[in-house]
Amino acid sequence: MQKDEIVRLLADEENEADLLKRADEVRRQNVGDAVHLRGLIEFSNICRNNCLYCGIRRGNRKVARYHMQPEELIETARKAADMGFKTVVLQSGEDMFYTAERMCHIIEAIKKFDVAVTLSIGERSYEDYKSFREAGADRYLMRIETTDKDLYHKLDPNMSWQQRYECLLMIRELGYELGSGIMVGLPEQTIESIADDLLFLRDLDVDMAGIGPFIPHPETPLAHEKGGMLHLALRTMAVMRLLMPDINIPATTAMESLHPQGRLMALQGGANVVMPNVTEGEYRRLYELYPGKICVNDTPVHCRSCIGMKIMSIGRTIGEGYGGHQKRR
Ligand code: 5AD
Ligand code: FES
Numbered sequence: 001m002q003k004d005e006i007v008r009l010l011a012d013e014e015n016e017a018d019l020l021k022r023a024d025e026v027r028r029q030n031v032g033d034a035v036h037l038r039g040l041i042e043f044s045n046i047c048r049n050n051c052l053y054c055g056i057r058r059g060n061r062k063v064a065r066y067h068m069q070p071e072e073l074i075e076t077a078r079k080a081a082d083m084g085f086k087t088v089v090l091q092s093g094e095d096m097f098y099t100a101e102r103m104c105h106i107i108e109a110i111k112k113f114d115v116a117v118t119l120s121i122g123e124r125s126y127e128d129y130k131s132f133r134e135a136g137a138d139r140y141l142m143r144i145e146t147t148d149k150d151l152y153h154k155l156d157p158n159m160s161w162q163q164r165y166e167c168l169l170m171i172r173e174l175g176y177e178l179g180s181g182i183m184v185g186l187p188e189q190t191i192e193s194i195a196d197d198l199l200f201l202r203d204l205d206v207d208m209a210g211i212g213p214f215i216p217h218p219e220t221p222l223a224h225e226k227g228g229m230l231h232l233a234l235r236t237m238a239v240m241r242l243l244m245p246d247i248n249i250p251a252t253t254a255m256e257s258l259h260p261q262g263r264l265m266a267l268q269g270g271a272n273v274v275m276p277n278v279t280e281g282e283y284r285r286l287y288e289l290y291p292g293k294i295c296v297n298d299t300p301v302h303c304r305s306c307i308g309m310k311i312m313s314i315g316r317t318i319g320e321g322y323g324g325h326q327k328r329r
Contacts, residue, residue: 041091041279055217078113198243
């Protein structure tokens with residue numbers, strides 16, 4: 001698919017239902033009806049960065065900061081494994097309390113629970129990525145956020161697009177399954193730029209692509225921006241499925257935060273993965289990347305059963321294996 005065709009599909013609000021239906025069919029043929037669940041642990045909201053869109057940016061003084069201690073994180077992962085999750089995702093801000101040594105200890109402990117381990121902890125050195133991999137980490141998630149470099153540098157002060165890209169290359173080279181993705185509906189972002197993002201993810205040959213709508217957070221400099229573009233995000237996700245028929249594509253939490261059926265709409269428009277939150281207690285509320293985030297007052301058990309019922313209600317099944325990317329090419 002060429003860029004002009006992608007732009008046309010993204011802009012075509014009228015035929016969105018047809019696009020999602022096509023993506024749903026491509027999903028069914030290539031990865032089947034199983035929905036893979038990942039238990040998401042938000043283990044620290046401490047971050048050295050100051051991204052303009054993000055609710056846990058360093059500059060937000062209104063959020064109480066926490067990080068779990070390593071043993072608490074391992075225990076949370078153990079409970080997720082006991083609940084039947086075959087993948088746990090360890091996500092945090094860029095919190096340097098978590099040295100390579102601490103992370104490796106955690107990864108080694110969690111790997112004993114017979115789960116795939118996905119890391120989502122941002123930019124680190126090659127040596128760190130290498131040691132995490134040697135400790136047993138299977139996958140790594142890091143969104144490129146946007147491939148419009150000017151926009152990236154405006155939104156992520158003191159960060160470098162090129163450096164982030166190089167991190168993604170290192171992660172892939174080290175043999176991780178690589179997940180990346182973008183936000184849709186950022187201020188000044190154009191449809192053409194989203195088309196470039198999709199082609200970038202294809203060329204990077206990602207194993208997973210997460211696409212979520214930007215939702216403005218009141219305690220950030222983007223508080224008064226528009227955002228909330230659920231339908232454009234759904235179309236973007238559907239085109240991603242057409243471009244990469246056999247990868248993993250999550251129905252993102254941000255979609256459901258904009259609409260009570262957001263994740264089901266996504267699962268019926270190309271998505272095949274859901275990442276229910278298994279973080280406990282008040283940490284959930286404090287990990288507020290954007291306002292209106294779902295499930296902040298729920299428990300892991302509640303979320304697991306809620307999403308399980310939703311998935312069954314649309315005639316889909318829950319994946320039983322690790323649910324990694326099975327290349328069909
Ligand atoms: N709205 C939507 N998504 C956001 N993220 C961060 N801030 C927001 C926001 N305000 C996303 C980023 C990041 C992921 C963990 O959460 O894409 O990579
Ligand atoms: Fe930390 Fe955005 S400010 S990820």
